[in-house]
Amino acid sequence: MKRPVLILTGALFLLTFIIVLYRVIGLEYPLLPAAPGQTWQLLINIRIVPGSEEGVLSLGLPLEHTGKTIIEERVFSGRYSFATLKQGPNRIGVWSGEGIADPQEITYGATILYGPSRNSVSRSPLIGPYRSTLNREEQKFLQELAFTWGRLEPAARLKAIAAALNGDWGASRPKDAVIRQWGELSQKYDRADIALALLTAARLPARATEGLILTEGVYNSPKRWIEVWLSRAWSNLDPETGEISEAAAALLPLAVGEMPAASVRGAEVSDIRWMLRRQVLSNWSLHFQRIIHSDHLLDRWSLFRLPQEFQLTFRILLLVPIGALIICFLRNVIGLPTFGIFMPMLMALAFRSTGLLYGTVIFVGIIGVGFLVRSVLDKFHLLLVPRLSVILTLVIACFTMLALLGNKLGLREFMAVGLIPFVILTMTIERFFVIVEELGTREALLTTAGSTAVAIITYGIIRWETLQLTFFVYPELLLTVVALQIIIGRYTGYRLSEFFRFGSLRGSS
Amino acid sequence: MIIQGFRRLREAGVLGINSRNADYIMPHNARSALPSADNKVRTKELARKAGIPTPELLHVIENHGNITKILEVLKNIQGFVVKPAQGSGGNGILLISEASTEGFITQSGNVLSREDFAYHISSIISGIYSLGGREDTAVIEALIHPDPVFNSITYQGVPDVRIVVYRGVPIMAMVRLPTKASDGKANLHRGAIGAGIDIGSGITKSAVHKSRVVELHPDTGNYVKGMHIPHWDKMLLMAATAMEMTGLGYLGADIVLDRDRGPVLLELNARPGLAIQIANQSGLRSRLERADGALAGTSLSPDARVALAKELFGAGQR
Numbered sequence: 126m127k128r129p130v131l132i133l134t135g136a137l138f139l140l141t142f143i144i145v146l147y148r149v150i151g152l153e154y155p156l157l158p159a160a161p162g163q164t165w166q167l168l169i170n171i172r173i174v175p176g177s178e179e180g181v182l183s184l185g186l187p188l189e190h191t192g193k194t195i196i197e198e199r200v201f202s203g204r205y206s207f208a209t210l211k212q213g214p215n216r217i218g219v220w221s222g223e224g225i226a227d228p229q230e231i232t233y234g235a236t237i238l239y240g241p242s243r244n245s246v247s248r249s250p251l252i253g254p255y256r257s258t259l260n261r262e263e264q265k266f267l268q269e270l271a272f273t274w275g276r277l278e279p280a281a282r283l284k285a286i287a288a289a290l291n292g293d294w295g296a297s298r299p300k301d302a303v304i305r306q307w308g309e310l311s312q313k314y315d316r317a318d319i320a321l322a323l324l325t326a327a328r329l330p331a332r333a334t335e336g337l338i339l340t341e342g343v344y345n346s347p348k349r350w351i352e353v354w355l356s357r358a359w360s361n362l363d364p365e366t367g368e369i370s371e372a373a374a375a376l377l378p379l380a381v382g383e384m385p386a387a388s389v390r391g392a393e394v395s396d397i398r399w400m401l402r403r404q405v406l407s408n409w410s411l412h413f414q415r416i417i418h419s420d421h422l423l424d425r426w427s428l429f430r431l432p433q434e435f436q437l438t439f440r441i442l443l444l445v446p447i448g449a450l451i452i453c454f455l456r457n458v459i460g461l462p463t464f465g466i467f468m469p470m471l472m473a474l475a476f477r478s479t480g481l482l483y484g485t486v487i488f489v490g491i492i493g494v495g496f497l498v499r500s501v502l503d504k505f506h507l508l509l510v511p512r513l514s515v516i517l518t519l520v521i522a523c524f525t526m527l528a529l530l531g532n533k534l535g536l537r538e539f540m541a542v543g544l545i546p547f548v549i550l551t552m553t554i555e556r557f558f559v560i561v562e563e564l565g566t567r568e569a570l571l572t573t574a575g576s577t578a579v580a581i582i583t584y585g586i587i588r589w590e591t592l593q594l595t596f597f598v599y600p601e602l603l604l605t606v607v608a609l610q611i612i613i614g615r616y617t618g619y620r621l622s623e624f625f626r627f628g629s630l631r632g633s634s
Numbered sequence: 635m636i637i638q639g640f641r642r643l644r645e646a647g648v649l650g651i652n653s654r655n656a657d658y659i660m661p662h663n664a665r666s667a668l669p670s671a672d673n674k675v676r677t678k679e680l681a682r683k684a685g686i687p688t689p690e691l692l693h694v695i696e697n698h699g700n701i702t703k704i705l706e707v708l709k710n711i712q713g714f715v716v717k718p719a720q721g722s723g724g725n726g727i728l729l730i731s732e733a734s735t736e737g738f739i740t741q742s743g744n745v746l747s748r749e750d751f752a753y754h755i756s757s758i759i760s761g762i763y764s765l766g767g768r769e770d771t772a773v774i775e776a777l778i779h780p781d782p783v784f785n786s787i788t789y790q791g792v793p794d795v796r797i798v799v800y801r802g803v804p805i806m807a808m809v810r811l812p813t814k815a816s817d818g819k820a821n822l823h824r825g826a827i828g829a830g831i832d833i834g835s836g837i838t839k840s841a842v843h844k845s846r847v848v849e850l851h852p853d854t855g856n857y858v859k860g861m862h863i864p865h866w867d868k869m870l871l872m873a874a875t876a877m878e879m880t881g882l883g884y885l886g887a888d889i890v891l892d893r894d895r896g897p898v899l900l901e902l903n904a905r906p907g908l909a910i911q912i913a914n915q916s917g918l919r920s921r922l923e924r925a926d927g928a929l930a931g932t933s934l935s936p937d938a939r940v941a942l943a944k945e946l947f948g949a950g951q952r
Contacts (some may be wrong), residue, residue: 457652460651506749506750506753506756508698508756508760509757509760509761509762510760559762563725564823614656615656616652617650617652617653617656617657618640618650618652618653619640619643619644619648619650619652619653620650620651620652621636623643623648623650623651624636624639624640624643626845626908626912627643627646627648627908627911627912629842629845629846629847629912629915630643630646630648630911630912630915630916630917631639631642631643631646
């Protein structure tokens, strides 16, 4: 390698190293941006229509719990007054107000951090009383029914009960008459209530819970499940499916026991929504809370100072040069053929919204359709620019059809098709056709495969969160990326493909 | 296994595409010199000044409006070639052997309607065959009448001799022989045969067809090896002169042998391919390095460079 190139790349590596070192030692940044715990953004939106008397709205709020920390809370109460109160295991937000004429918007927001934690509830809770709706005879029946499971371990007992709720009695199948009576009972009551009663009869501490499953989305009503105490920790039983899960990290309980997650008195709730959104970066912002107030140059110029919505963009943008680096490598060192230079990278960015499977299928599908239309078009002898315009129109028409189809089928991935770079796709169709005509179908398919492979690899990299964070925290790593790009630019060795191409020359000398 | 394979390639003196671009093309071919090879009209002009024969230029079509007018003129010409001025790899070249009432008859016997022919010219002007996709011009040249000396090892088309020239020294040469599979075209990736030529004697020594070493022409069944190329010294001199003519330090000269005119410079290439190594079963890199060693600091005339090439790369010299 030539001397100036060596000096330049060496300087770039050194500069990266010095800045990172300064951040780690001088500013005490964590050296390895360890995979952070998950942070969730909970947002509850309520539109409340006041009545004539005093209105009171009670909402179950998230609670600091095992492995769960509430980082910050924001409340917008409109003209209502707000207070929180603790009631047993619940934390309740109460909004009250009188003489309010107009409908009010109330918003509660919280940032909740889920992380590994060792502390847990140590004391066994009491076994609750039966629900008052059950009469004495029914209670007695359930106790007799549950007697068979009495000798089982709590975990096994819960499993047997969950199975029984689904009609699977296993080896200890009671008499038909008993089963008939059980059937009548389960018809009479709500599934969650009867499950709770049966658990009580089987001497397992249990409580009904309302809350949310930790997946991104908007919900109009909370989910209900039952928490069952198994000598050390709570397990969760879904009364609808009979599924048992121990992972408390996947659920966000809001109201425990007899309390509903939302209730209102003296007014009317016209709209209520629970929103959950995952946030990786805010966890990091926490680590870097200090940065916001720090006067060090590098802290003042940190990407963490950007508004949230722009931070997201830069998390992705900072990884695009790595995508380019990979393309350099695959083309100049491996010798993989691709359509154009940056087309695979733009595809990878589009895959972020369409998903890998749908993205690839849409990509290959549209090229296929485009190829057929282009073959027909060839007979009309259109001039270059109008011909490309026709293909462009076809691509847009395909997008429209896919979006409509996606809407019909409820496939968001199809509706996100508009984010695929359509100009690039148009040029790709033309290039594909020309390659088929001039170099043959094999070469064209090889190039398509190469482009898709590069797009998938790039997609995998830009989705890698730890890498995203590392670059976000240490953007100076881009200098190293440039250095690597320069090194590949000066790679004058053989390509892997030449190993095969010049195979016949390897033996001779 | 791969590392070992790479070492073997290096030992055989094979030039890879990265090294060709970074070590030879970029340092020796100034960007400003590229049009003299990339644009056929310009190459012809330079060749005329240097006294190097090229195929006779009949017409240059620069815009769509002239196409119909040209069609009338072409009707009366017996045989011609249509080429994109800035094309590469033989793409967009159309060989017409005669005009008929329906249109034009190509050399492979197909009849092209006047509309199809006009469309082809218009595609050339639109730039689909040009290197950067920019607007191009269509060039109409007189048909080459190939010397019958190659008839026994050619299937239709015109065979051509490719000579790679570095710093004005002919480095390696091959003759490209059209086959049935290549549709009469002399491009290796289309299925033509490439036969390596001994620089010293002008005799073919080895041949490849579709990346495989062969001895016989697949269509005519005759030996490709051991064929003496006529006017060999003249061809070497034409190729060597191309450096002064264009200012390109690394180029490929394509020369055809015309029945009546002898060697004719068909075109120049500023990025000649590496398949010539397979045809010669020999690496370019070691020869380039030897040329560098022999040239060090000296400035030689084209004749002296041809003599140097024969001395360095002639058969007895390996």
